[in-house]
Amino acid sequence: MNRWEELTGGTSGEDYAARFAALADSGRDMHGEARLCAALAPAGARVLDAGCGTGRVMIRLAELGYDCVGVDVDASMLAVARRQAPELPWVQADLAALDAAALPGATAFGLVVAAGNIFQLLAPGTEAEVVSRLAATLRPGGLLVAGFGLDEAHLPVRPAITLADYDAYCAAAGLTLTDRFATWDARPYEGGGYAVSVHRAALG
Template identity: 65%
Template sequence: MSRWADQVGEGHGARYASRFADLAESGVDVHGEARLCASLVPEGSRVLDAGCGTGRVAAWLAEHGYDCVGVDLDASMLAQAERSTPAVPWVREDLATLDLAEHGIEAGFDLVVAAGNVIPLVAQGSEHVVVRRLAAHLRSGGLLVAGFGLDAAHLPLAEPTVTLADYDTWCRDAGLELRQRYATWEGDPYDGGGYAVSVHLCR
């Protein structure tokens, strides 16, 4: 079981979607992840939203001209994504065994994004496998963009599960090299704090 499922259980997709809708209505910017992705690849690029949840990132990108696919294992979250943005293909799969070809979807994405603490919340011990499967869906020159917490203050967990050193090693083993690291999805420089957004290039 993933750490995410262990934390939240089942059937919470509607509550999760409602929380972000309330934040947006109150004026909070909830599209920073999508805008950073849009700054990295041009309109029309193929984007895989890995661990897409209710589809917030992929939906915004699709609305702005990107060719998106969303993948998540949580059925209640995907139900919300399908309801809000039916034009985007939403696939229920475990990221550790992801093979979109089995769903008739070609690999060769220009960008794969894993927002919302996806990497620290996969099943314990599967992190390196997930990174390898995400890298396998990139074209040469494509980008893997992942943002996650590095301390308990930035995670829904009692303690961190992933270090940047480990993550960079998994990426390197998967044929990726670090191109940029930010402290936020707004692109602030990383200064060693408790949250990082990493951009890796597929060689």
């Protein structure tokens, strides 16, 4: 069982969606992740939302013209996503067992986004495997963009990995760090409890 399932019991989709709807209604900007992805990937690029949850990021990227696929292990979250955007491809799968060849579409992804503390909420010990499997979905030169908390002030659980750990997993998967930000609005990372990391696949 992953740490997300331990926290929620796999039944949190409606509550999660309601919380973000309330934030949107309050005037909060809900599209920072999608905006950064759009700044990094050319229009129309193929995007994998890894740990897509209720689909907030992916639905916005699809509205911006990206060719998106969403993957999540939590059926309750995917039920919300499918209700909100039934025309988009939503796949229930464990990222630690993700088979790139089984995903909808015939081509590799230009960008994989993992928002929402995905890497801190995996089953302990699977982080390197998940990075490897996500890297395997990328086309040459494609990007893996991941944002997650690094301390208990920015996470609902104790942190499982450090940035050094994550960079090592990415390096082992053939990915190179190109940028690191403190937020999804691309403020430079100068230390602190949250980071958004951009790693690039080799060109070939």
